[in-house]
Amino acid sequence: MNSMLNVSSSPHARCKTTTRSIMYDVIIALLPATVFGVYRFGFYALLMVLVTTLAAVLTEYVYEAGTKRRVTVMDGSAAVTGLLLALNMPPSIPLWIPVLGSVFAILVVKQLFGGLGQNFMNPALAARCFLLISFTGRMNDFVVDGVSGATPLALLKGGESVDLSAMLWGFTGGTIGEVSTLAILLGAAYLLARRVISWLIPVTYLASFMVCVVLFGGHGLEANFLLGHLFGGGLMLGAWFMASDYVTSPITRNGKILFGILLGVLTCIFRLFGGSAGGVSYAIILCNLLVPLIEKVTMPKAFGWEGKQS
Amino acid sequence: MNKCVERIYNGVVKENPTFILMLGMCPTLAVTTSAFNGLGMGLSTMVVLVASNLLISLLRKVIPDKVRIPAYIVVVATLVTVVELLIKAFIPSLYDALGLYIPLIVVNCIILGRAEAYASKNPPLLSAMDGIGMGLGFSLALTLIGFFRELVGEGTILSGTPLSMSLPEVYEPVTIFVLAPGAFLVLALIIAALNALHIKNNGNQKVEGCDGNCCSCSSARECASGKQNGGGR
Numbered sequence: 001m002n003s004m005l006n007v008s009s010s011p012h013a014r015c016k017t018t019t020r021s022i023m024y025d026v027i028i029a030l031l032p033a034t035v036f037g038v039y040r041f042g043f044y045a046l047l048m049v050l051v052t053t054l055a056a057v058l059t060e061y062v063y064e065a066g067t068k069r070r071v072t073v074m075d076g077s078a079a080v081t082g083l084l085l086a087l088n089m090p091p092s093i094p095l096w097i098p099v100l101g102s103v104f105a106i107l108v109v110k111q112l113f114g115g116l117g118q119n120f121m122n123p124a125l126a127a128r129c130f131l132l133i134s135f136t137g138r139m140n141d142f143v144v145d146g147v148s149g150a151t152p153l154a155l156l157k158g159g160e161s162v163d164l165s166a167m168l169w170g171f172t173g174g175t176i177g178e179v180s181t182l183a184i185l186l187g188a189a190y191l192l193a194r195r196v197i198s199w200l201i202p203v204t205y206l207a208s209f210m211v212c213v214v215l216f217g218g219h220g221l222e223a224n225f226l227l228g229h230l231f232g233g234g235l236m237l238g239a240w241f242m243a244s245d246y247v248t249s250p251i252t253r254n255g256k257i258l259f260g261i262l263l264g265v266l267t268c269i270f271r272l273f274g275g276s277a278g279g280v281s282y283a284i285i286l287c288n289l290l291v292p293l294i295e296k297v298t299m300p301k302a303f304g305w306e307g308k309q310s
Numbered sequence: 311m312n313k314c315v316e317r318i319y320n321g322v323v324k325e326n327p328t329f330i331l332m333l334g335m336c337p338t339l340a341v342t343t344s345a346f347n348g349l350g351m352g353l354s355t356m357v358v359l360v361a362s363n364l365l366i367s368l369l370r371k372v373i374p375d376k377v378r379i380p381a382y383i384v385v386v387a388t389l390v391t392v393v394e395l396l397i398k399a400f401i402p403s404l405y406d407a408l409g410l411y412i413p414l415i416v417v418n419c420i421i422l423g424r425a426e427a428y429a430s431k432n433p434p435l436l437s438a439m440d441g442i443g444m445g446l447g448f449s450l451a452l453t454l455i456g457f458f459r460e461l462v463g464e465g466t467i468l469s470g471t472p473l474s475m476s477l478p479e480v481y482e483p484v485t486i487f488v489l490a491p492g493a494f495l496v497l498a499l500i501i502a503a504l505n506a507l508h509i510k511n512n513g514n515q516k517v518e519g520c521d522g523n524c525c526s527c528s529s530a531r532e533c534a535s536g537k538q539n540g541g542g543r
Contacts, residue, residue, distance in 0.1 A: 108495070112502070130486055130491075133486040133489060133491065134483075134484045134486040134487075135482070136485070
């Protein structure tokens, strides 16, 4: 039959983007950071990335098949969650910890709340915080080449200066995926070029964070301190890959700006005044919870409703 | 006598204060860090509940309707003070563990709720049985939550009791379960499991072709308003 003669209801023009294509783009964008992490931390990091991702995918498959739901493992969302979680792990942690995190992320945070698109906070970050609270010692143990070193953020918190070029390339202590700022920016550029993420959330996030650090950091405009905070910890990874997650960020334009600013302010507060050196994960999952409220106050009015009481 | 048994069944199973009525969440979430603490909290509440239900039922014709809530509070507060002093004198370890939450039994919703909903309208014996049922249900729920939190979060079983055991050294406790988030997680998982059991026992009420995703379901609206399947439970 000639397809031109088909009668169908609208929409007739469809976007080629699917969940699967977006998720595979995110995986491609995460590859530079992953490859650098493996290069930097060795075979064990590769093993951890593979096992964590596999655990996330398997958990999703087992739950969906076991409860007779539509199996959605092929769309890659579980793999992205697993990969992000692995990139948030210190390089020498025993394998069962990220596996436990994967199961928690997929089973509790994602599937029990209704699966893809229904999770109320970023699964990978929720799992990271779950592990961070449970195994504080192990999760903050950044061993590189057999030596346990302080992360740049811990150095900054202690009032010392950091080696900026090492942070840019990634030759510092930290989790597998967060160390190399350049590798993350490369992936972010790919996502922006492919229009998978919009620049709004990450840029407002980073900008408001920098403003806060200048105002409250106590170091004024000292470049080493400011750039150290910008390149250090999970800020880059969080801003480009996790804050911009579709499910847990606002859809309205003004909402995105508000979300970004809130993230920046909270991250700054946690980093400067909180107990631990990092604060990106907590800031993001806290703001994830605020997203329904943010969307409520920033919902644009429909044409013709301006000036009317809604 | 049959009615008395029905009251206890009602309190433990049918209207379990924690898992079904969701009352008294403050002690439920705050003190259930171990099975022993949960049981202690549950039993203290039960003692107060039985006595207050009995007294309020006896006084139900004396208390004027307009000032009934203050009157209930006076009765409950007296009983809580007695229990608090008793625990302080005889089980100091439990007193240290529960701390502020013992005096807070005064404002526990279960106690005021049962006084208002049951004891003020029913004869003393039945009211006392209602208190026993509700108290048992509450104690069981708290002990259960405490048991799981302690097991996963500390790696011990029934610590603080003569039956105390601990898991082998290899097990690394998942500390989050003895902290506040763990209380919410365990409570939610137990309720989810009980609901699943309930649905299973009462026939599968799910709509044909439901994949659990209401966003992309055409009959989500009717489903939510309960026209098609009674809206779960």
